[in-house]
Each structure stands twice: as structure tokens, then as C-alpha cells.
Amino acid sequence: MNWLDLPSLSTLRAFCAYAETGSLAKAGASLNVSHAAVSQQLRALEAHLGVELLDRGGRALELTAAGHHLARALQLGFGAIETAVQELSRAGSSRPLHITCTPTFAAHWLMPRLAGFQQEYADIDLVVDPVGTVSELKPGGIDLALRYGGGNWPGLQSELFLSSPMVVIAAPDLLADRRVHAPEELLDFPWLEELGTTEAAFWLRSRGVTQAQRGARVTLPGNLLLEAVRAGQGVAVSVREFVKEDLRLGRLVELFTEQDGRGYHIVTRPGVQRPEARRFISWLRKQ
Numbered sequence: 001m002n003w004l005d006l007p008s009l010s011t012l013r014a015f016c017a018y019a020e021t022g023s024l025a026k027a028g029a030s031l032n033v034s035h036a037a038v039s040q041q042l043r044a045l046e047a048h049l050g051v052e053l054l055d056r057g058g059r060a061l062e063l064t065a066a067g068h069h070l071a072r073a074l075q076l077g078f079g080a081i082e083t084a085v086q087e088l089s090r091a092g093s094s095r096p097l098h099i100t101c102t103p104t105f106a107a108h109w110l111m112p113r114l115a116g117f118q119q120e121y122a123d124i125d126l127v128v129d130p131v132g133t134v135s136e137l138k139p140g141g142i143d144l145a146l147r148y149g150g151g152n153w154p155g156l157q158s159e160l161f162l163s164s165p166m167v168v169i170a171a172p173d174l175l176a177d178r179r180v181h182a183p184e185e186l187l188d189f190p191w192l193e194e195l196g197t198t199e200a201a202f203w204l205r206s207r208g209v210t211q212a213q214r215g216a217r218v219t220l221p222g223n224l225l226l227e228a229v230r231a232g233q234g235v236a237v238s239v240r241e242f243v244k245e246d247l248r249l250g251r252l253v254e255l256f257t258e259q260d261g262r263g264y265h266i267v268t269r270p271g272v273q274r275p276e277a278r279r280f281i282s283w284l285r286k287q
Helices: 009-021 024-031 035-049 065-094 103-120 199-206 222-230 240-249 275-286
Strands: 097-101 126-130 144-149 157-163 166-170 191-194 217-220 235-239 253-258 263-268
Touching (some): 009 024, 009 035, 024 035, 097 103, 097 275, 103 126, 103 144, 103 222, 103 235, 166 240, 191 199, 217 222, 222 235, 222 240, 235 240, 240 253, 263 275
Parallel strands (some): 097 126, 191 235
Antiparallel strands (some): 144 263, 157 263, 166 235, 166 253
8 A cells, every 4th residue: 555645634534524424514523623624624635636525516515426435435444443442442441550570579668558559549450460580561461560770671661769779688686796897708697589589699799709608598489588587587688668667676787788879660661651550650659
């Protein structure tokens, strides 16, 4: 199909509106333009096609045989477009809003606040997918991710909404009277990590520690990680936001802090977001 040979959509829509209503004034009202603008569009369409679509010889405008032929084709075409748009809109609105985040974030930040979102937006169905691994954002799949980092994920859009440094923490009972001055001194301690992550090894490498860990390494679900740390079962890397009350009360000790400006980001694919996703993002910003 040579799209350059087709008339403009506005002229076709104006002609279809006139054919449906039989009146320039009614056609203009349906398109929110003046009847003069509709008349001008009809003349432009006839000029483009080189065919008379309207018989102007009588007291009222009448469709010619060519006009009737084009009107039937346009009514079928615009009707099919309207049906497809309605079907797609219904399919999009009926699909739950799909969110992915880490289990730790879900347990310690999102879930305590989610009741407020559900009260404000009772019409939005949610699927919260707490996984430690990074999930791919695809059309028709996950709508948005809540990820911790610097915000520079290629091919994705990100917006910082919760700024908090990473900290290395432990219970006072685990440390006993031992004071930790350098990262290497933590190699003898057991380490706790969230399933699907390698935070301990990553943090040690980032501090230049290349020796193998001598203490045990335990991986467990994120919703259990902080309970295990509080119980003195190991050292862990966490986001300070999740443990600030434990640190204030002395239940945990902050051994090292990463002041690198990182935090949790709202991560989406480029392009137009679903209305449900836009409302959830707006709610996140207010938190």
C-alpha cells in the first residue's frame, strides 16, 4: 500500500461524519469543529481524489454514487478501528498491575504501606512479585520494577523515590566485644544473603577484599533475613531505611556505610504507561 496516495485522516473522518449525519452542522458538532471546517475538508477530499463525492446541484447536498461507495468503506473501516481500540482498552484495564521487587523491600517497606494504596485505589488489582533476581520488563508482563541501585539501567527509565545508603550490619551478640576496623576482619564471620543475590561477595570485592570467606554463607528468603541478623546468626548487607529503628535501639550495629547516593528507583520501559501504573507511581512518590 502506498500511504502517500491516501487522503488525510481528517478529511476522511469529516466525510464519514457527514455521511452518517447528513448535515454539515451535525458533522461539525460530532467532530467539535465548525460546519465551515467540515465543508472545507470535504472539498479538499474531492480535490485529492479527483472525484465528486457530493451533488451540490439541488437544494441540499446529496452523496453521489462514488460518495456512497466511499462512505460504506469508511464506516466499515472506522467501525473496525473503534472495536479494536475498545477491545484493547478492556484487555489492558482487566489485567492486574504487575510489580516486581525484592522480598526484603516487599516485607519491610511496601507491604506495610500497601493497605493505603488499596483504600485509595480499590479498583486496581495488584500482583506483587517479590524475587531476588532482576526480572525483565516486557509488554503485557511486568509493568514496573522497584530496584535498588544507581538508576543507570540501559534501555529503561528510572526515577529515584527512596534514597538510602547500603550498610553492613550485625547483632551485638554476634560481635561480642570484638571491634571491626577493616572489611577483611569480617571474613571469619558467617554471612547472610537474600536468595537470588550476591550482596556479601559484591560488597567485599568493592572494598578490595579478594580472599575467600572463611565463615559460613547462608542464603535465605528476604523476609527472614533481618530476623536472622537480629538473632545473631550472621553479618549482612542491607539498606539503612529497613534497619534504622534497629540501629537506633541498639538491636543492630552499623559496621560500614556506603555513601554513594544510591536508593530505590521506579523502573519502567520507555513509552506510555498504563493508567494503573501511572496512578501507582503517583502514589509511590507521595510515600
